[in-house]
Amino acid sequence: MMETIKHHVSDDLLMAYATGNLAEGFSIAVAAHVSMCDHCRSMLESFNALGGALMEQYTNITVADCAFSKTLERINACQSVSQPEKKLKSDFPEPLSDYVGHSLVDIKWQPLGMGVKQAVLETSEDATARLLYIPAGAEMPDHSHRGLELTLVLEGAFADENDYFAKGDVEIADGSTNHTPVAMDGKPCICLAVTEAPLKFRKMFHRLIQPLIRI
Template sequence: MNVRHHVSDALLSAYATGDLAEGWSLAVATHLALCPACRSRLRGFEMIAGDLLEALPEASDDMSTSWTELTQRLAVQVDAIAPMALEPAPASVPDVPVLPEPLRSYVGADAPALKWKPLGRGAYQVPIPTGDGVTSVRLLRIPAGRPVPEHSHGGRELTLVLAGNFSDDQGRFSRGDIEEADEELQHQPIAGAGEDCICLAVTDAPLRFKSRFLRLIQPVLGI
């Protein structure tokens, strides 16, 4: 697996210092499980963050507790996930889970065992509850060769490919690749042929569909 689209410096540095909401942290942690290059970058950010923390006054008990709870919730131990992801096999190999940790623990099973909810036109989703009150997190399964309805964004969107691939104006995204979108991007991702595209999608605002019909039923779809 050759990851070509990586998490941004801004997100990775915020992740290293514990400044990301739970949904964003889950996406970054899952990308890290699939991307040795970003794990290496993370170590650099953690060293910088550690130096900064040592220069600060002693943290309060509340701050210390929050940091402990976050790290336990995400189970982001780089040394623990590195052996699993250094030489990952393709997602189509049955012995290799589609969903790496920590994502697989969040949803309680690998992708084939989940209860997928229909979105229409052959697409499915699995909403993933979080407690941050900020992000909306879901797994999406888009049929091979089919497009996602054209849309823009009311805020930030992270899309991490876990199986298959999709393409849009920003390029081609395969397993491990992550796309970061904002209000300026309007696109229509298309799943690649031959295999359904499974993605982890995290947003902090509803999508802005170009189709009037989709805008009308959007509250029902929950996206």
């Protein structure tokens, strides 16, 4: 656990994650932050408790007579999964490792210029999650989009005019945030940055191609 985390995920986002209404890309950032932060973990588990209480008290629909025996058949068909897996040593929080592997060295970076690199994660299309590598002293690239943007620091630190974000910290910004974050402390900064999908572009694309393909 890291006691030094100062910038947390908001309660809105934790609740959206608890209810299952958060896009996959943002969910990776929330799950990764929670893995590092007991403060947010306890809040998330409280939102889960609310879901558990609602489910137990306010939903009830009779299941088919054979549901129990069918469940036992399923259990018997799949006996090998009940042992805890041994955890691999990883450069990343576990939920992120599921997407990018365990080693920083193996990341397939794509250069963005000025030494800045990115690696886009494969997720559902409603949000885009990417790893960013920013060399010491360099500026973060302008990856601002309309809408919500989460940046989780994985290694190093960055700072803008107002604040300083170290390992485990999350910066929550919307489209109107105007700033130029810089990698601090003479070290490169590695972040997970998640942005909402640029829906406006997609709509325009459809408008442009519609007359051509007559849909």
